Amino acid sequence: xxxxxxxxxxLGALAVAAAVATLVRGPALAFVYPLSALAAxxxxxxxxxxxxxxxxxxxxxxxGLPAIGLHLRLDALSAxxxxxxxxxxxxxxxxxxxxxxxxxxxxxxxxxxxxFAAAMNLVLIADDAYAFLFSWELMSLTSWALVVARHxxxxxxxxxxxxxxxxxxxxxxxxxxxxxxxxxxxxxGFDTIRAHPPQPLVAALVLAAALVGCGSKGGLxxxxxxxxxxxxxxxxxxxxxxxGVMTKVAVYGFVRIAFDLLGPPSWWxxxxxxxxxxxTAVLGLLYAVLDRDLKRVLAYSTIENIGVIFVALxxxxxxxxxxxxEGAAVAMAAAxxxxxxxxWFKSLLFLGAGAVLHATGRRDLDGLGGxxxxxxxxxxxFLVGALAxxxxxxxxxxxxxxxxxxxxxAGHTLPQAALHFAAPAIGAMLALAAALAAACFVRVYxxxxxxxxxxxxxxxxxxxxxxxxxAMGGLAFLCILGGLLGSVLAAVIAPVLxxxxxxxxxxxxxxPTPLSLVALDPAxxxxxxxxIALFVAIASITTLLVIHRLSARRTRRGPAWDCGFxxxxxxxxxxxxxxxxxxxxxxxxxVFAARETVVMPPPGDNRPAQFSVVLTDYVWRALYAxxxxxxxxxxxxxxxxxxxxxxxxxxxxxxxxxxxxxxxAVMI
Amino acid sequence: MSQVYDISHLLxxxxxxxxxxxxxxxxxxxVLNAFAAQSITLALAVAWAAWSENRPDLFITxxxxxxxxxxxxxxxxxxxxxxxxxHREVEKVVGVGAALMVGLAxxxxxxxxxxxxxxxxASQARExxxxxxxxILMGFLMMIVRRNAVxxxxxxxxxxxxxxxxxxxxxxxxxxxxxxxxxSVLIALFVFAVFVFRIRERFDTIDIEALDRMRGDRR
Numbered sequence: 001x002x003x004x005x006x007x008x009x010x011l012g013a014l015a016v017a018a019a020v021a022t023l024v025r026g027p028a029l030a031f032v033y034p035l036s037a038l039a040a041x042x043x044x045x046x047x048x049x050x051x052x053x054x055x056x057x058x059x060x061x062x063x064g065l066p067a068i069g070l071h072l073r074l075d076a077l078s079a080x081x082x083x084x085x086x087x088x089x090x091x092x093x094x095x096x097x098x099x100x101x102x103x104x105x106x107x108x109x110x111x112x113x114x115x116f117a118a119a120m121n122l123v124l125i126a127d128d129a130y131a132f133l134f135s136w137e138l139m140s141l142t143s144w145a146l147v148v149a150r151h152x153x154x155x156x157x158x159x160x161x162x163x164x165x166x167x168x169x170x171x172x173x174x175x176x177x178x179x180x181x182x183x184x185x186x187x188x189g190f191d192t193i194r195a196h197p198p199q200p201l202v203a204a205l206v207l208a209a210a211l212v213g214c215g216s217k218g219g220l221x222x223x224x225x226x227x228x229x230x231x232x233x234x235x236x237x238x239x240x241x242x243x244g245v246m247t248k249v250a251v252y253g254f255v256r257i258a259f260d261l262l263g264p265p266s267w268w269x270x271x272x273x274x275x276x277x278x279x280t281a282v283l284g285l286l287y288a289v290l291d292r293d294l295k296r297v298l299a300y301s302t303i304e305n306i307g308v309i310f311v312a313l314x315x316x317x318x319x320x321x322x323x324x325x326e327g328a329a330v331a332m333a334a335a336x337x338x339x340x341x342x343x344w345f346k347s348l349l350f351l352g353a354g355a356v357l358h359a360t361g362r363r364d365l366d367g368l369g370g371x372x373x374x375x376x377x378x379x380x381x382f383l384v385g386a387l388a389x390x391x392x393x394x395x396x397x398x399x400x401x402x403x404x405x406x407x408x409x410a411g412h413t414l415p416q417a418a419l420h421f422a423a424p425a426i427g428a429m430l431a432l433a434a435a436l437a438a439a440c441f442v443r444v445y446x447x448x449x450x451x452x453x454x455x456x457x458x459x460x461x462x463x464x465x466x467x468x469x470x471a472m473g474g475l476a477f478l479c480i481l482g483g484l485l486g487s488v489l490a491a492v493i494a495p496v497l498x499x500x501x502x503x504x505x506x507x508x509x510x511x512p513t514p515l516s517l518v519a520l521d522p523a524x525x526x527x528x529x530x531x532i533a534l535f536v537a538i539a540s541i542t543t544l545l546v547i548h549r550l551s552a553r554r555t556r557r558g559p560a561w562d563c564g565f566x567x568x569x570x571x572x573x574x575x576x577x578x579x580x581x582x583x584x585x586x587x588x589x590x591v592f593a594a595r596e597t598v599v600m601p602p603p604g605d606n607r608p609a610q611f612s613v614v615l616t617d618y619v620w621r622a623l624y625a626x627x628x629x630x631x632x633x634x635x636x637x638x639x640x641x642x643x644x645x646x647x648x649x650x651x652x653x654x655x656x657x658x659x660x661x662x663x664x665a666v667m668i
Numbered sequence: 669m670s671q672v673y674d675i676s677h678l679l680x681x682x683x684x685x686x687x688x689x690x691x692x693x694x695x696x697x698x699v700l701n702a703f704a705a706q707s708i709t710l711a712l713a714v715a716w717a718a719w720s721e722n723r724p725d726l727f728i729t730x731x732x733x734x735x736x737x738x739x740x741x742x743x744x745x746x747x748x749x750x751x752x753x754x755h756r757e758v759e760k761v762v763g764v765g766a767a768l769m770v771g772l773a774x775x776x777x778x779x780x781x782x783x784x785x786x787x788x789x790a791s792q793a794r795e796x797x798x799x800x801x802x803x804i805l806m807g808f809l810m811m812i813v814r815r816n817a818v819x820x821x822x823x824x825x826x827x828x829x830x831x832x833x834x835x836x837x838x839x840x841x842x843x844x845x846x847x848x849x850x851x852s853v854l855i856a857l858f859v860f861a862v863f864v865f866r867i868r869e870r871f872d873t874i875d876i877e878a879l880d881r882m883r884g885d886r887r
Binding site: 657661664 | 761774777778780781784785805808809811812815
């Protein structure tokens with residue numbers, strides 16, 4: 001099996017790159033990114049080969065726990081997620097090649113980057129609980145170390161501390177999940193677990209634990225708090241990896257547990273992911289719309305997309321539990337394609353944000369502006385990403401959202417009343433999320449790239465090196481291609497769908513054109529991306545021609561908006577905050593208890609008027625700050641236990657012994 | 669066969685009675701004597717097991733128990749007490765009555781537990797196991813309810829007696845293990861003894877609360 005050697009060599013190369021990068025300093029570190037790119041290319045090729053060619057790769061290594069070793073297996077599901085991950089790693093590596101090593105010497109990032117990539121690949125191919133948890137934790141720790149790379153920044157330290165806590169909680173939840181899956185017999189191999197699915201009650205607990213474990217890594221609200229802090233704190237290409245790719249590993253973990261290991265589903269398993277996902281989608285975007293930091297907005301948008309994916313997964317569970325395999329296939333295809341699409345456009349957007357950060361040194365939207373003139377290429381790529389993230393046809397984001405809405409609409413066929421009535425409500429929330437996403441990206445693009453520069457740095461910006469443009473351009477190309485060829489992608493993931501839900505998009509190919517994507521019913525739900533793209537193109541070109549024919553040909557540059565302001569300052573433009581004000585008033589007043597105060601000095605006083613907004617994050621207050629205080633208080637109380645006399649320690653031991661013996665005497 | 673068990677149960681029962689005696693003795697010399705009695709009873713019980721079950725290696729255990737814990741340790745502790753002049757130091761945390769009630773409850777707990785967990789072919793030995801567990805728990809109790817360092821040593825040794833009794837009943841504890849247990853107890857005794865003298869030198873008392881006062885601890 002040559003594929004096995006290729007993957008092994010690629011993973012080994014990543015590990016060696018990490019080891020060597022800890023030893024060398026200075027410009028020699030530059031070797032890391034080309035090597036990572038090559039390894040990602042090799043791993044992605046193997047994944048693609050396995051996905052297209054069927055079959056699976058199995059390996060066993062005699063390392064790890066004695067008598068268990070390390071079981072590795074690459075099946076269709078792992079291969080699909082492997083393509084997602086290695087695509088992201090490839091783009092991030094190419095972007096990394098463009099770093100100016102004289103200025104951005106980052107010896108803390110290079111050794112960890114290949115290790116992070118290798119850890120994510122390992123999670124996918126792990127075939128026993130030990131290997132899974134080990135590589136999951138390796139992934140968490142390497143990404144944590146990447147977040148803390150700029151440790152001189154207190155924000156960064158705070159973010160990494162919170163991330164470390166949340167990662168520990170998530171991993172321990174997964175530990176419980178696998179404990180429940182393995183059962184009292186302790187069969188930790190995935191094949192053993194598959195052969196003996198747990199009892200219903202245990203399965204419910206496992207599902208809850210998996211939701212906590214994977215949800216915390218993916219940013220499911222209310223476990224999201226670390227994500228908008230940690231993802232932006234990392235260097236931009238690592239942010240792209242964490243947001244675009246690592247969250248997908250979380251989705252993989254949930255899919256692996258809920259669809260593969262947990263046995264046949266009950267219908268009510270669908271409710272937690274659907275409800276949490278819908279809440280996450282809407283709240284994530286409300287956060288995004290109100291935030292003023294470019295990278296944090298993108299991180300909140302990631303939270304929203306994870307919510308969308310979890311809604312799709314929940315629907316797939318619901319359909320599968322009721323034996324409606326075609327509906328399940330549509331929902332699952334929506335989830336998987338959204339995983340793929342989001343990894344492309346979110347990586348693109350984060351790389352774009354990195355380019356902006358590199359060019360201007362700023363992330364605050366209110367300090368940017370007018371970048372479309374100074375960074376034309378980045379502006380175009382970012383626009384493609386923003387359009388895809390807003391799920392506009394004919395870009396790729398639309399394909400998966402369209403499939404998801406098909407699944408939601410088909411939700412009325414579900415027999416259970418709860419799901420029956422949940423479907424339209426979820427559909428409404430997703431529609432709200434889609435609208436908010438569009439508003440969010442109009443706001444981001446409008447304030448960062450359009451208008452006039454709001455700061456000296458933005459006015460002096462310049463486009464980024466060629467390698468970084470290539471990375472962004474490649475992803476933008478994929479976003480467009482993925483939008484046009486959605487039906488091809490749906491056919492490619494068919495083996496995964498068959499493994500997970502026992503059916504694929506059966507009516508594929510029955511649409512009016514070869515490339516039309518059909519969900520469920522070829523008479524009613526058909527999406528023909530190329531036709532729509534053609535229509536959009538014709539309409540745009542016609543409009544362009546007409547306007548140019550009717551208007552003067554020559555470009556005139558005159559004073560813009562020169563109505564009453566002889567020398568308008570850039571501060572008179574719409575800012576990110578002012579653009580968000582309507583949404584803040586409509587939603588923020590309820591969800592975040594937003595309060596606006598205007599301090600107006602009396603006439604004659606020449607102090608400036610002041611406007612301030614106070615937002616309250618209820619989730620943080622109730623689920624993070626309060627438990628944090630409780631833990632502190634409790635540990636202060638328990639601190640006294642460190643200063644007892646010998647006899648009291650003996651009393652404690654004796655008490656514990658007697659209590660345990662009594663329990664044994666009563667229970668057995 | 670039943671007489672064999674009757675006698676071993678009798679000896680174990682006597683040990684339990686000495687455990688109660690340890691709990692209510694007021695004077696240190698009496699505590700040491702009760703401990704010596706318990707150890708000698710243990711030696712007898714082990715010797716009986718060795719003879720009745722034809723396991724000659726247990727004779728060595730019995731010999732160790734008799735010579736070390738029945739004679740050497742009590743004599744050494746008697747001397748220590750005499751040298752330190754602490755015959756009358758009886759400092760209890762809990763009153764005698766309460767301690768005895770707790771001891772009774774522990775015995776009941778041990779009985780209830782062992783009846784539940786030891787079933788099947790080993791059920792003949794389970795009374796002995798229950799008694800041994802009760803002796804262990806009461807040795808622990810004694811370490812708690814007394815403040816004096818010497819009585820804490822005695823409590824510890826009494827626990828160890830219970831362990832040996834349990835191991836004899838469980839049949840299958842290798843001699844090597846028993847010897848190593850005996851030696852570890854001996855070493856523990858040395859450590860205890862050294863500590864007692866050091867405490868005495870420094871604080872003029874062997875009340876262990878003095879240690880707490882030294883650490884600035886609140887009671």
